[in-house]
Amino acid sequence: MNRTSSSRAPWLLLSPALLLLVAFTHYPAVATLWHSVFSTARAGAASVFVGVENYQLLLDDPVFWQALRNNVWFALITVPVAIALSIAMALWVHRQVPGRALLRLAYFTPAILPMIAVANIWLFFYTPQYGLIAQISQAFGWGDHNWLGQPGTALPALMVVTIWKEAGFFMIFYLAALQQISPTLAEAAALEGASRWQFFRRVQWPLLMPTTVFVVINAVINAFRLVDHVVVMTRGGPDNATQLLLYYVYQVVFSFWDTSYAAALTVVLLTLLAIVAFVKFRLLDSRTHYQ
């Protein structure tokens, strides 16, 4: 083989994946950036270059800021809680408990249900007066609360749904990771007289770190990509209390038909996600011990 063909071969092998990647990832990203510096074409007026005008609008848009704030809170709360829960669940079903297969299935069920179905089920749970939660709380004499209808509780109510759904999914990763840990470590720890907490803290937790990194990144990205629950349960209301970035992008494009402003919003969203990915590759990876 001569030199040129050997340098061409890898590119040829890469080309199918590269083509798809360019067509569905890189081109749309660049096109979005491009569109975001133009105005939206209307029946009367063609699209013109406006520079950063869309971004200036964005800075003055209270709904955007609220969506961003909501989204940050959403990620800050749902991610750690879902992870803590999923580890607890994985540790539980990792051991020899009676009905283990059934337990695992039960924990995993939320993850395999379609999002829209999940949202509809929870919509019923939250319904005041005769929803599941209302019925239980009334049985205890705690009274009734309009969970999705009050700005104070609407977003937390959505968080609960997300945690419920994500924890079961992440449990699978942790379960797989726990099963990868050699049983000799547990035996050694037992010989040393380590308590269960010490064993978890000093042995299992560090060895689970690669899984945790993977799960954190996915959970954060999911938190910024969430839209289905919002559509079914609150439509961003009441008064934008559950407005999230992706849903706002959807509204701006498909309700308002302001495509260039939506492009600017999308660029912001993309940048946020890129930062998350960067943090993973640069910071977390270097501090994570892989076996």
Place this chain on the structure above:
Amino acid sequence: MRRKILKTFAAGLATVATLGVSGLSGAAFAQQKPVELQFYYPVAIGGPVTKIINDLVADFEKDHPNIKVKPVYAGSYQDSVVKALTAAKAGTPPQLAVLAAADVFTLIDEDAVVPIDSIANTAADKQWLDGFYPALMLNSRINGHTWGVPFQRSTIVMYWNKDAFREAGLDPEHAPANWDELVSTAQKLTKRDASGNVTQWGIKVPSVGFAYWLFQAFTTPAGIELMNAAGTKTFLNAPQAVQSLQYWVDLTTKYKVMPTGSIEWGTTPKDFLEKKAAIIYTTTGNLTNIRTNATFPFGVGKMPAKVRGGSPTGGGNFYVFKKSTPEEKQAAMTFIKWATMPERAAQFGIDTGYVAVTPAAWETPAMKQYVQKVPAAAVARDQLGVSVAEFSTHDNQRVTKALNDAIQAAVTGAKSPKQALDDAQREADRILRPYAR
């Protein structure tokens, strides 16, 4: 079908000319290969609407073998306009669609539809278009053109539980006729248990979903219209509008006859059926659904009056899309005329609960019989006399969102009604500035 047409002829109704024309154009097309039409439609109420539409289309094709109509269920009103406009932008719009009457400015501004009177422009067509209830044409007639033909149209009505009225010592046949009466009635209907928890609310008016529309159920009786006919100006913080929102909020905070927080549009009929709300405001389109599922006798009433009565109209119109061939446009008109002829409109109204769209439809034997059996069906029709246009402006969804947000801010207590509506008006002014010139 033929026999029905003959009967209509004999009755000598105003639609004779229309039917003649559609019959003739049908004959003229008979030799050519069938014209194919894509027909998008939404579903916004309970019940087997998809089947009703499919049957309607199958009947039409029997009468018009030279036209093939392909009905496409496109989701909610919101989803449907998204799909239709996305298809239009991609260059493959449907030829025909039922979309929200309030989306008319958006469809015009996006240059997606043609005026109906540009296709249907004979004297007979003019007569046909004048045959609809004037209130239903308010969202259609803009800048001297008619853009939409009423099809699945509604008004807001009040449903009340007669058993609950009887229990509370109220006259079960008498609906609250004005705002003061609504409050006193609802107070008697609100039931609390020993620990003070409410087991039955006096009234529920939904504020998630179509908040702006329900708001009009208060502003119309208060004597204010929220926008001008050209869709370029709004009057969201007019004193009567503020008074209306104050009254809505007072139902919760002052009179304590409605739950706190926002109320979901979709679960409101269920709240009524579950006897958790003695009175609800919702669309007349839910009539058949509630009639089928109610386990108690119920009444249907008009909007309680303040300085006047009245409700906004709502629901969907037929639109014809611009990017269609002349043959397709003609075929679409044939379908629209056929679907709105008295017998059809009457049957569709009976099957769904929507208001039959022409006075002629109410004169058909089927409708007369139905009204005798279900007098509630006539309430929405009678209310048409005092109905106003549904809130609709240029850049409609954006302005509507500003108003919806304001209403929700007020009913959840985040802002005072005045503050909320001032904010919404400022936002609406900003959005509408390019159109107001």
